[in-house]
Amino acid sequence: MHLDLNDMTFPKLLKSQAAAFGTKKTALRKKGLGIWQNCSWQQYLDNVRTLTLGLHSLGFGKGDKLAIIGNNRPESLFAEIAAQAAGGVAVSLYHDSTPQEVTSALIRFDVTVVIAEDQEQVDKLLDQRERLPNLLRIIYIQKRGMRKYSDEKLVTFETVQDLGTTLGDQQPALFDTLVAAGKGDDTAIICLTSGTTGQPKGAMLSFKNLLSMSLAFNEADPKKAQDEFVSLLPLAWFGEQLMSVAAPLVIGYTVNFPEKQETAMADLREIGPHIMLSPPKVWESIATSVRVRMMDSTPFKKFMFNTFMPIGERYADCILAGTAPSFSLQIGRFFADRLLFRALRDRLGLSHVRSALTGGASLGTNVFRFFHAIGVNLKQLYGQTEIAGITCMHRNGDVKGTTVGTPLSGTEIKIDENGEVLSKSAGLFKGYYGDEESTRQAITADGWLKSGDAGFLDSAGHLTITDRTNDVLTLSDGSFFSAQLIENNLRFSPYIAEAIAFGGGPAPLVALIGVASRVVGKWAGDNKLSYMTFADLTSRPEVIELIAGEVAKVNAGLPDSARISRFAIIYKELDADEGELTRTGKVRREAVAVIYKDIIDALHAGTDVVTIDTTIDFHDGKSGHIRTTVTTRTT
Numbered sequence: 088m089h090l091d092l093n094d095m096t097f098p099k100l101l102k103s104q105a106a107a108f109g110t111k112k113t114a115l116r117k118k119g120l121g122i123w124q125n126c127s128w129q130q131y132l133d134n135v136r137t138l139t140l141g142l143h144s145l146g147f148g149k150g151d152k153l154a155i156i157g158n159n160r161p162e163s164l165f166a167e168i169a170a171q172a173a174g175g176v177a178v179s180l181y182h183d184s185t186p187q188e189v190t191s192a193l194i195r196f197d198v199t200v201v202i203a204e205d206q207e208q209v210d211k212l213l214d215q216r217e218r219l220p221n222l223l224r225i226i227y228i229q230k231r232g233m234r235k236y237s238d239e240k241l242v243t244f245e246t247v248q249d250l251g252t253t254l255g256d257q258q259p260a261l262f263d264t265l266v267a268a269g270k271g272d273d274t275a276i277i278c279l280t281s282g283t284t285g286q287p288k289g290a291m292l293s294f295k296n297l298l299s300m301s302l303a304f305n306e307a308d309p310k311k312a313q314d315e316f317v318s319l320l321p322l323a324w325f326g327e328q329l330m331s332v333a334a335p336l337v338i339g340y341t342v343n344f345p346e347k348q349e350t351a352m353a354d355l356r357e358i359g360p361h362i363m364l365s366p367p368k369v370w371e372s373i374a375t376s377v378r379v380r381m382m383d384s385t386p387f388k389k390f391m392f393n394t395f396m397p398i399g400e401r402y403a404d405c406i407l408a409g410t411a412p413s414f415s416l417q418i419g420r421f422f423a424d425r426l427l428f429r430a431l432r433d434r435l436g437l438s439h440v441r442s443a444l445t446g447g448a449s450l451g452t453n454v455f456r457f458f459h460a461i462g463v464n465l466k467q468l469y470g471q472t473e474i475a476g477i478t479c480m481h482r483n484g485d486v487k488g489t490t491v492g493t494p495l496s497g498t499e500i501k502i503d504e505n506g507e508v509l510s511k512s513a514g515l516f517k518g519y520y521g522d523e524e525s526t527r528q529a530i531t532a533d534g535w536l537k538s539g540d541a542g543f544l545d546s547a548g549h550l551t552i553t554d555r556t557n558d559v560l561t562l563s564d565g566s567f568f569s570a571q572l573i574e575n576n577l578r579f580s581p582y583i584a585e586a587i588a589f590g591g592g593p594a595p596l597v598a599l600i601g602v603a604s605r606v607v608g609k610w611a612g613d614n615k616l617s618y619m620t621f622a623d624l625t626s627r628p629e630v631i632e633l634i635a636g637e638v639a640k641v642n643a644g645l646p647d648s649a650r651i652s653r654f655a656i657i658y659k660e661l662d663a664d665e666g667e668l669t670r671t672g673k674v675r676r677e678a679v680a681v682i683y684k685d686i687i688d689a690l691h692a693g694t695d696v697v698t699i700d701t702t703i704d705f706h707d708g709k710s711g712h713i714r715t716t717v718t719t720r721t722t
Contacts (some may be wrong), residue, residue: 157204451575475514
């Protein structure tokens with residue numbers, strides 16, 4: 088598709104798609120009360136039109152900021168595009184953000200209007216109202232629990248649309264006039280960065296940034312108007328912005344919204360999407376769920392899995408290495424697919440997936456191999472929010488398990504003298520909102536975006552990411568090694584949810600391990616081990632020995648100098664509310680190093696037991712006191 092990127096905007100694309108498809112094709116689909124409800128392209132446009140005019144009647148206009156907070160739903164997309172049509176900028180926030188995080192974002196980005204999904208999100212705003220004098224309106228979508236609220240800033244989503252309908256009747260040409268005023272260089276969204284090294288920053292991305300990336304992405308990984316996509320991740324994550332907002336407006340495929348988070352995987356199976364983009368945490372979770380189910384399955388199913396999975400893995404090894412599988416292996420893979428993998432893909436909701444994509448963080452090679460073994464065409468993406476999301480990706484037939492693919496059309500990649508990956512394309516952002524110093528630090532004098540990642544390009548043009556430049560380990564023998572590689576291999580264990588390696592140089596490598604509570608808890612129950620709390624479970628000698636066995640398996644595949652010498656199990660689950668994880672589930676290594684400094688010091692010193700006496704603040708505002716002991720274990 089050819090687009091005039093200097094003039095094109097999301098609202099203009101929406102008008103174009105509505106003219107092409109009208110009421111004949113579903114643009115959005117939302118499950119409610121167990122029933123899928125369709126929204127055609129014409130209904131999509133009609134909702135955006137009334138909301139745009141409603142916002143205009145409330146005084147929202149050029150350059151104003153509108154924040155959206157809640158779970159993904161059609162109204163989230165109506166709100167984003169309506170804000171843009173009115174001349175403003177949209178900011179999506181994570182639905183599980185704390186009131187303090189929401190308030191900080193609203194202040195930093197000068198937000199004047201918020202679209203809040205429900206009572207929970209409204210309460211976050213009202214609890215902090217003294218700090219938000221510039222917040223003029225809170226528009227809420229769901230009315231449940233809101234009947235007795237009387238704050239003058241509150242107004243329902245329907246009421247704003249009714250205002251828009253009235254204004255539209257009075258000025259029929261106003262919506263078209265507002266949309267026509269938009270240009271490609273206008274800021275479309277302020278997108279949050281991951282925040283692994285500190286507070287998330289707000290990257291300003293224009294329509295030209297977003298659409299140039301969408302076109303290059305579709306060239307590398309073609310999508311069709313008939314495709315189905317399931318929106319599983321928050322719109323605050325750039326990957327979801329690309330797949331749920333930008334790409335559908337360009338291609339015309341259907342975006343589906345699950346009923347709620349708890350039913351997301353079941354809803355995914357019902358839809359059977361053709362394309363799927365998720366960060367590594369989701370793919371790791373799916374792979375783990377399969378292995379956990381196999382632990383509890385019948386002897387026959389275990390036999391089938393243990394017989395055919397190695398065949399699939401050998402086939403995947405050939406594909407990922409770029410070598411042709413032998414004829415006998417192809418025959419074995421054919422029967423493995425018919426007898427096991429086809430049913431497994433269907434069970435996971437992946438039977439129709441033509442293109443499975445992962446990005447946002449490093450994915451372990453074992454997980455990558457697992458999906459190719461069962462016949463899922465999983466491909467790596469690599470990029471940054473600051474360059475509209477993608478710089479490199481695997482193409483069909485050119486998937487290498489250790490790389491993140493080759494650059495997209497129009498994207499340049501180079502490695503600087505320090506080994507850092509630099510990139511440049513039409514997707515390069517306009518800067519961080521209200522933070523000129525960070526913007527200057529992110530871009531070189533000659534216009535290249537710094538990634539903070541160490542990597543190298545091979546002879547075929549494939550990019551390999553070694554690790555974050557600050558996280559590359561210098562081993563005792565002077566060689567360099569990736570902490571991510573060790574951690575990803577540990578997380579492939581169904582019993583391990585998180586792993587963070589520390590050390591390097593003269594210090595031996597040690598690891599903090601976060602166990603998968605559901606899996607380890609079931610293992611404890613099967614082995615008749617009693618425990619009262621999570622901390623109690625992690626301190627059981629039997630659990631420590633279980634994890635020691637998993638660490639030993641990983642160590643066996645690592646060079647001697649890169650093996651974990653000691654580990655300790657963390658006494659609680661890592662939590663984004665306590666700053667240990669980002670909202671997309673990535674570990675904040677520096678924060679973890681501070682919070683668990685006593686345990687890390689004990690691991691390096693060889694101390695056997697660490698006494699823990701601390702208070703934990705929970706998401707609901709309550710706090711709890713933990714008093715326990717952590718045992719360190721030599722591998």
